Amino acid sequence: MEGNRRIKGLDGLRGLAVLMVFIEHRMIYSHGFGNVGVRVFFVLSGFLIVGILHSERHLIEMRCRSLRSAILCFWERRVRRIFPIYYVVIAVFFIWFSRAGYSYVESGVYWHATFTTNIWTGVIRKDWSEASHFWTLATEEQFYLLAAPVLLFVPLKVHLRLSVFVLAVAIVTAICLYLLGANAVSIETFPMVAFGFLAAGGTLRLALDRIGRIGIIYLLSSAVLVVISIGCSWVLGSVEFYMVSAPLSLIAAIFLVGYIVTNQGSSFVGLLELRWLKYTGTISYGFYVLHAFFEMPDWALQLISAESGAYRELAYVVGSFLLSFGAAALSWHFLEKPILKRSPPREAITTSVA
Known part of the structure; x- marks a missing residue:
């Protein structure tokens, strides 16, 4: 499987994932949607990032690239992709909380600025906060920081076993935390547990050549697992919900990504390639x-409907979506995309060690 070619459908899947997160955060009676969306994000990130690092390690073993240049190139591209809009938002967040009278400790700004929101949320607060959705970005940054030197240093033949090992350790860690009485937030945001979702995506990427084509039965199974995972939120407590929904949504995400990658000509991939959905995936990072x-501000809702009800709730969701989508589109076209375009091509950074 070629490491750098564009895979149809993955941008659309990102779009669906970020919409699921938005639905949970902005709609009532939608608990469970965001959990599935986040796990799809993690599996997809693990699939792509481990694939890139695996390809880079191949170049190192072929003596076409040095270890140092490969690590620096990888980190440089991650910084360009993630830092600009993130730190703009952190700066605004800092000013907003300062004016609201919060202390730096209460607002968690330092934790957000150092990509340790997962520690702040799961270990210190043990609860969600205004910007606790940054915990997923913190987890990914920590994974990138550790995975790059490890996967680029160890031989290719070890990569699959290493990914499976990290996944196994994540499962054991989640079970241990549950038995020790940790709450759902602490288990979900614990770094080693979250690394397991990324490692699952990496395992899929490394094992895909051996697995071969993934049939439509897996796509249908993923839909069933998603429905069950979301439905569990109605009947289980928060910790039990996590312990049941996490593996179900993880398997669903693996089936989804695997089906998309191995069935590029399918009707489902064609749906994911719809322009609006693909574009939503393109700006999904900024949107998230x-x-x-x-x-939607209260004064605008008052203009639409003075009384609470379904119509006002719909106006709130639609208005909030349009504001978020518009801000993300502006961020992509005027901040993120120009910075990515200035990134030097990978070939220019390649250093021959022959």
């Missing part, structure tokens, strides 16, 4: 970062 801070 920004959506918690853009919601």
Whole structure:
């Protein structure tokens, strides 16, 4: 499987995932949607990032690239992709909390700025907060920081076993935390547990050549697992819900990504390639970062409907979505995309060690 070619459908899947997160954060009676969306994000990120690092390690073993240049190139591209809009939002967040009278400790700004929101949320607070959705970005940054040197240093033949090992350790860690009485937030945001979802995506990427084509039965199974995972939120407590929904949504995400990658000509992939959905996936990072801070203001809702009800709730959701989508589109076209375009091509950074 070629490491750098564009895989149809993955941008659309990102779009669906970020919409699921938005639905949970902005709609009542939608608990469970965001959990599935986040796990799809993690599996997809693990699939792509481990695939890139695996390809880079191949170049190192072929003596076409040095270990140092491969690590620096990988980190440089991650910084360009993630830092700009993130730190703009952190700066605004810092100013907003300062004016609201919160102390730096209460607002968690330092934790967000150092990509340790997962520690702040799961270990210190043990509860969600205004910007706790940053915990997923913290987890991914920590994974990138550790995975790059490890996967680029160890031989290719070890990569699959290493990914499976990390996944196994994540499962054991989640079970141990549950038995020790940790709450759902602490288990979900614990770094080693979350690394397991990324490692699952990496395992899929590394095992895909051996597995071969994934049939439509797996796509249908993923839909069933998603429905069951979301439905569990109605009948289980928060910790039990996590312990049941996490493996179900993880398997569903693996089936989804695997089906998309191995069935590029399918009707389902064609649906994911719809322009609006693909574009939503393209701006999904900015949308995810920004959506918690853009919601329909009360004065605008008052103009639409003075009384609470379904119509006002719908106006709130639609208005919040349009504001978040618009902000993400502006961020992509005027901040994120220009910075990515200035990134030097990978070939220019390649250093021959022959």
